[in-house]
Structures are given as C-alpha cells and as structure tokens.
Amino acid sequence: MESISAKRLPYSKIRVMFDAAKKLEKQGRDIIHLEIGRPDFNTPQHIVEAAIEALKAGKHHYSANAGIIELREAVAEKYSSEYKLNFSPESEIVITNGVAEGVFLVINALLDPGDQVLIPNPRWVNYEPDAYTNFVEPISYTLFEEKNFQPDPEELEEKITPRTKMLILASPSNPTGGVTGKKILEQIAALAVKHNLIVVSDEIYEKIIYPPAEHICAASLEGLQERTIVLNGFSKFYSMTGWRLGYAVGPQKLIDPLLRYHQYMITSTNTFAQWGAVTALKGDQNPSLIMRDKFQKRRDYIHAAVNEIPGFSSTLPAGAFYLFPSIKETGQKGIQVAEMLLEKAGVATVAGEYFGSKGAGHIRISYANSMENLKTAVKKIKIVMKKSA
Numbered sequence: 001m002e003s004i005s006a007k008r009l010p011y012s013k014i015r016v017m018f019d020a021a022k023k024l025e026k027q028g029r030d031i032i033h034l035e036i037g038r039p040d041f042n043t044p045q046h047i048v049e050a051a052i053e054a055l056k057a058g059k060h061h062y063s064a065n066a067g068i069i070e071l072r073e074a075v076a077e078k079y080s081s082e083y084k085l086n087f088s089p090e091s092e093i094v095i096t097n098g099v100a101e102g103v104f105l106v107i108n109a110l111l112d113p114g115d116q117v118l119i120p121n122p123r124w125v126n127y128e129p130d131a132y133t134n135f136v137e138p139i140s141y142t143l144f145e146e147k148n149f150q151p152d153p154e155e156l157e158e159k160i161t162p163r164t165k166m167l168i169l170a171s172p173s174n175p176t177g178g179v180t181g182k183k184i185l186e187q188i189a190a191l192a193v194k195h196n197l198i199v200v201s202d203e204i205y206e207k208i209i210y211p212p213a214e215h216i217c218a219a220s221l222e223g224l225q226e227r228t229i230v231l232n233g234f235s236k237f238y239s240m241t242g243w244r245l246g247y248a249v250g251p252q253k254l255i256d257p258l259l260r261y262h263q264y265m266i267t268s269t270n271t272f273a274q275w276g277a278v279t280a281l282k283g284d285q286n287p288s289l290i291m292r293d294k295f296q297k298r299r300d301y302i303h304a305a306v307n308e309i310p311g312f313s314s315t316l317p318a319g320a321f322y323l324f325p326s327i328k329e330t331g332q333k334g335i336q337v338a339e340m341l342l343e344k345a346g347v348a349t350v351a352g353e354y355f356g357s358k359g360a361g362h363i364r365i366s367y368a369n370s371m372e373n374l375k376t377a378v379k380k381i382k383i384v385m386k387k388s389a
Helices: 013-026 045-056 069-083 098-110 127-133 153-158 182-194 252-265 271-282 286-306 334-345 371-388
Strands: 093-096 116-121 137-144 164-170 198-202 228-233 246-249 363-366
Touching: 013 334, 045 271, 069 093, 069 246, 069 271, 093 098, 093 252, 098 127, 098 164, 098 198, 098 228, 098 246, 098 252, 116 127, 127 137, 137 153, 153 182, 164 182, 228 252, 246 252, 286 371, 334 363, 334 371
Parallel strands: 116 137, 116 164, 164 198, 198 228
Antiparallel strands: 093 246, 228 246
C-alpha cells in the first residue's frame, strides 16, 4: 500500500537515465556520462582534512537541530560580506540535507494543501513532486529560450491567482544554465511584494557563473529580504555532492517552521561534514575558482561544437554546467534523441521533457566531464545524428 501523494511521485528520470547507462556499462559498453549534475572534481583536500580532523577530535555526535553554530556563523558572514544582508546565526539559518531538503521544507512547512506555487519551466526535477507531497498545486511559468531562458514578468503575473502563495526562482538555472538579469529580478520582486508572495530562491549555482553575467541574490532586492528564503549549499562550487549539506537563510518567521519540520525529519545534518563546510566557506577558495574556470573553457568548447551538429542549436549558458540545446530541427523528440545517443553513441544525456513541458524538443548536456571526454562525445553524437538524418 502507498499514500495518495506517494502515488503521484515519479522516479527521477535523470536517475532512470543514469541507471540505464550503468546497465550498459555492466554489459561492457563504454559510456560517457553527460547526464548527472555533479562536478567531476574531488572535494578540495583542505575541506576533506577539516572533516577528518573533526572526526579525530570526537566531533561526531548530534549537533543542534539547526546545525553547528560555527557553520551558521560562517554562512551569516558570507551573506554579510558578499551581499550586505544580515541574518542571525541563532534564528535565521538552518543547515539542511542539501538544497533538496530545503525545497521540500519550504513547500511542506510554509504552504497548505490547495495553495499554489509558481515554478519555472524548464525546471529542476524536484520542484513539482515536492508540491505533490503536500497537495500543493504547481503552476509553471516559462523560461523563454529566445531570452536566454529568462522569465517574462508579465507572463508571470498572469499566472498569479488568489491561491498563489509562493514563487520559486532559480538562477543560475538547472537545466538551462540561464541567469536572470537584475532588471527582470527587480520586476519580479515588485510582483512578489504586490501579491504578498513568499519567495524561495534556489541559488546553489551562484558561484558557477561566467562573466559578464553576475549573480544577484534575491534577498538583496528591495522589499524581498522580509519575504524570501534563499536556498544554497556546498554541492556544486565546492564539489561536495555526497556530503549532503545545504542551508536555508531567511527571516525568523519563515525559518522557524522549517526548523520544526527539519528536526523531526533528520534531527540534524552530519556533524563532522559540517566542520568541513566551515572550512569550505572560510578557507582557500582557489581550488573552486580553478574548477569554475575549467568549466568555462568546457562551456565555450561544447557550445561551439554542439552548434555545428546538424539539427542542434544552443544558447550560450551564463552559469551552472549545463547546455540545453534545441534538437527540434531533427524532427525528433528529446526522449528519442537521448535514448538514441545512449544506445548508439554511448553518450548519456537527459531528455528536455523530463524538466517540464517547455523542455520538450531539447536535451540536457552536463559538461562536468573532462575536455577529452567532451570531444569524444561530440564526435560520437555527430556520427549518430548524421546516420539518423
């Protein structure tokens, strides 16, 4: 038996593709993995050593539900120094089990069944299923490809109803790599104030951004700090995906309900991992900056190379490590192309349809892989697409 909400939850199609690729590998096939959204770099050594030292020092018991105070203080310092935002480490920050838990918390702790939440389309796969867990209705707003996958504030306002209580933003975006500009964000901020919306800003890719683009923290916009929860973490910029550490920052009136849900879900996050995260924020940033520079070189290569493949066309992503090319000119669906590339080229990607209706006719390519593998993948894709034309 399963609950009504569980029946509405699909398995993540990203993981389905990953499992299919692994199955082929077990059969002896060589697969180039461009489907998983994780950096291909190890966690910087000084962060690893900080966690090891915490273990040796006996720092492996329960922490406070909200996380060790040292990490919450480090997060508060980050937002003070980088965005001139003041958050209390004691009452306005919760250390979560990644941004994934953060998204679940905001929807379940701040919304009621029957409420509506505005979510981007294309979007990260978690937003919609998390709404279903609380019988909240997800309402999509478009990220327009012709505008480098930015939203249109006018379209967004048309989606708002008396039941709309929350707006989720994501910049840089997964799966598109799009970065929302300041002018559009200011217009969205005005809408949020006008319609009294809670704003949830998923900013996990904030540091993986390429000039001249710049990241704007949503809470720094006029009128938003008092109504915004920023979700962020350590998985991407510090290549700490397996550490499962994120955080939610916002006003106490919004953070307190999250903390109460969080304490019954997981008690607290991994204690010695939190000590590693303190070092991530306060220690040497160069390894992460070097990684970001390598991502930019890969982005430049894969963007140019993919646009040379007949039937493919892609905007230049300003952040994250994804390319989201249109394959509409091939006359095939994203699902068909992704399955064909896996089976015939040994290249694992993800169909754009898995990221929402506006992702149809696209595939997502993660360039978090070596330049050598990216070049090999492009050659194989070209061969397969030429044969299928």
